Amino acid sequence: MVKRTSFEGDSCPIARSLEALGDWWSLLIIREALFGIRRFGEFQSRLGMAKNILSARLRSLVDHGILETAPASDGSAYQEYLLTPKGRGTFPILVALRQWSEAFDDHPEEIATILVDRAKGRPVKKLEMRAEDGRLLSPADTTLKPRPARRRSA
Amino acid sequence: MVKRTSFEGDSCPIARSLEALGDWWSLLIIREALFGIRRFGEFQSRLGMAKNILSARLRSLVDHGILETAPASDGSAYQEYLLTPKGRGTFPILVALRQWSEAFDDHPEEIATILVDRAKGRPVKKLEMRAEDGRLLSPADTTLKPRPARRRSA
DNA sequence: CAACATAGTTTCATTATGCAACCACTGGAG
DNA sequence: CTCCAGTGGTTGCATAATGAAACTATGTTG
Numbered sequence: 001m002v003k004r005t006s007f008e009g010d011s012c013p014i015a016r017s018l019e020a021l022g023d024w025w026s027l028l029i030i031r032e033a034l035f036g037i038r039r040f041g042e043f044q045s046r047l048g049m050a051k052n053i054l055s056a057r058l059r060s061l062v063d064h065g066i067l068e069t070a071p072a073s074d075g076s077a078y079q080e081y082l083l084t085p086k087g088r089g090t091f092p093i094l095v096a097l098r099q100w101s102e103a104f105d106d107h108p109e110e111i112a113t114i115l116v117d118r119a120k121g122r123p124v125k126k127l128e129m130r131a132e133d134g135r136l137l138s139p140a141d142t143t144l145k146p147r148p149a150r151r152r153s154a
Numbered sequence: 155m156v157k158r159t160s161f162e163g164d165s166c167p168i169a170r171s172l173e174a175l176g177d178w179w180s181l182l183i184i185r186e187a188l189f190g191i192r193r194f195g196e197f198q199s200r201l202g203m204a205k206n207i208l209s210a211r212l213r214s215l216v217d218h219g220i221l222e223t224a225p226a227s228d229g230s231a232y233q234e235y236l237l238t239p240k241g242r243g244t245f246p247i248l249v250a251l252r253q254w255s256e257a258f259d260d261h262p263e264e265i266a267t268i269l270v271d272r273a274k275g276r277p278v279k280k281l282e283m284r285a286e287d288g289r290l291l292s293p294a295d296t297t298l299k300p301r302p303a304r305r306r307s308a
Numbered sequence: 309c310a311a312c313a314t315a316g317t318t319t320c321a322t323t324a325t326g327c328a329a330c331c332a333c334t335g336g337a338g
Numbered sequence: 339c340t341c342c343a344g345t346g347g348t349t350g351c352a353t354a355a356t357g358a359a360a361c362t363a364t365g366t367t368g
Contacts, residue, residue: 011266013255086258096247101167104240112165113298117285130279131271144267
């Protein structure tokens with residue numbers, strides 16, 4: 001097979017997430033959805049992408065349980081695309097990508113927006129990794145362990 | 155031109171990060187690099203990807219300042235690929251992707267490894283978004299503001 | 309120097325992307 | 339009901355990216 005390789009059966013959770021999110025458009029569609037965009041035409045005009053690609057991506061995101069189609073909302077008979085909890089769960093990923101750009105982009109002056117705390121209008125703090133007990137962890141403070149076998153329960 | 159669209163000039167920091175990281179392999183290469191993989195052949199055998207694609211991706215990552223080539227390390231005359239600070243800065247992105255899979259994957263039993271605090275052997279806490287003053291923020295507690303114009307300084 | 313390993317590049321078939329054109333359905337005006 | 343613009347797609351075709359395998363060029367070992 002010369003198909004584009006799929007990570008569907010991969011045991012690495014990063015590869016598995018890329019299976020659903022790892023193409024050029026999916027995360028941008030989710031970004032728009034988090035902003036409240038719901039309609040096909042809105043996605044299309046805001047992202048400036050071809051309609052067939054958008055159509056394929058929306059279908060893929062629905063298949064992966066990230067979006068769901070709702071029958072209506074503004075009274076019209078059209079449908080719209082809403083984030084599921086799984087879809088809203090990508091928020092930290094988007095924040096991490098955003099903060100990485102803010103920190104390391106070669107031309108940060110071209111970045112138009114900053115993510116701020118709505119209450120104070122101040123930038124949000126950088127994401128940090130902490131242990132269960134709250135200690136701040138660096139990458140070197142972490143390691144991978146095999147997942148414990150599921151305990152047989154029923 | 156029917157080229158794949160580039161996000162290079164886009165003002166959205168998420169799009170800008172996807173320009174460098176948003177393909178199927180780049181983040182997996184970085185994942186391996188964070189594990190200490192440095193050599194072409196090691197990447198190739200561990201990821202099982204075609205050598206031409208690996209070659210192109212490594213070049214792209216070097217061009218984006220995420221990897222750099224170092225002349226040697228084990229004495230041999232070959233070169234190796236090392237993460238730059240910018241490359242190591244992607245760690246939160248990978249953690250976010252991993253945690254998203256752990257939380258929402260449809261077949262979590264297929265996930266082989268968990269990320270743990272090395273000192274205690276316990277899973278790391280989920281990434282959380284906080285305000286400057288430490289308040290925990292939900293997506294709804296945040297908003298985007300236009301980046302303040304650079305203050306003319308010299 | 310012969311033989312083998314490493315690190316790629318080249319070639320070619322297959323797939324995905326992107327644009328434009330086309331089609332189906334909706335909702336409103338007449 | 340008919341016409342018609344707007345919405346939400348699908349289809350066709352050209353081009354670009356991907357992937358497997360073969361090939362090349364060094365480096366390394368015996």
